[in-house]
Amino acid sequence: MPSSSVTLVSKCTVYPEHKSTIKSLKLSVSDLPMLSCQYIQKGVLHTRPPLPIDSLISLLKQSLSTALTHFPPLAGRFETDADGHVHIICNDAGVEFIHARAKHFLIRDLLSPVDVHNCFKQFFTFDGLLSYAGHSKPLAVVQITELADGLFIGCTVNHSVTDGTSFWHFFNTFAEITKGAKKISRSPDFNRDNVFNSPVVLRVPEGGPRLTFSGDEPLRERIFRFDREAILKLRYRANNQIQKSTNGQVLDMGEILGKRSNDSWKPINGENGMDNGKKTSVLGKLLKNNVSKPLDSETGMKSLQLDWEMSESGGERLFEERDEGVNGKRRASMQHTLLDVLA
Known part of the structure; x- marks a missing residue:
């Protein structure tokens, strides 16, 4: 070598x-x-x-x-x-x-x-x-x-x-x-009309933050090879795979993925009838900090906004802002600057 x-x-x-x-x-x-x-x-x-x-x-x-x-x-x-x-x-x-x-x-x-x-x-x-x-x-x-x-x-x-x-x-x-294209196939979208800018600040030490993950840790990197035929087979399976539900009904993958995307926005331990004193947590799985295509307003709001309310006795809060409009409780919000969610 x-x-x-x-x-x-x-x-x-x-x-x-x-x-x-x-x-x-x-x-x-x-x-x-x-x-x-x-x-x-x-x-x-x-x-x-x-x-x-x-x-x-x-x-x-x-x-x-x-x-x-x-x-x-x-x-x-x-x-x-x-x-x-x-x-x-x-x-x-x-x-x-x-x-x-x-x-x-x-x-x-x-x-x-x-x-x-x-x-x-x-x-x-x-x-x-x-x-x-x-x-x-x-x-x-x-x-x-x-x-x-x-x-x-x-x-x-x-x-x-x-x-x-x-x-x-x-x-x-x-x-x-x-390759000579005079017009690009997909323009990025920097429109922030759908995003609620947060006034929160991340305080960093003098000279900048520390590395999140140590680069000195031992790491083995492997090469995985996928030939053209294998890629075509995987693509075919992704586009045509069907799955039976528990009641025997046949669902295509589009329905399954759509349901998973929809369900991911349901409150966790929130307004679910549980009298445990905990506040609603909504966790978005599809948030990205991308530069990419526009979204329709409904999908955009679902995809771009990640809110949660924290209990008064909760632990350390890295990002925090006052919102007296929610019963005087503390509320933290996260939104992305450069956005895309895969369609």
């Missing part, structure tokens, strides 16, 4: 093609804990394209610039105001773009082992960086690493700005534009 060294060829900042029309977006209560999590890292491995590498790098830079016009928060920076609220300032500060080489690696060197090769860490920038660093660091970085017979495109994105679903929304938009 070759050594894992990667050589830096060039580094620059890519700016959005057009200026952002969004000034700032405040991080929601449920986005704030992600400040103590590391940046998200995801990438794709390609065989070497027929295009000369210099032409390809130039094309990717231009496509990234266009994609950032649709996703201006990724080209911004964090800023904490005097009241302690953290905002994404959409100031077009840009993202890092890195061109690197590891031409001693073949694609088979990376895919043949059972375990993930440690060289993959060098295919990403900001490895181990906490999302809180977005106050001074770019919120996204793209690294193109040349291999002997292929290309690895790695993208690192701040976890307080996006999650896995919205990451791939951005990445797929980037790919669409690179």
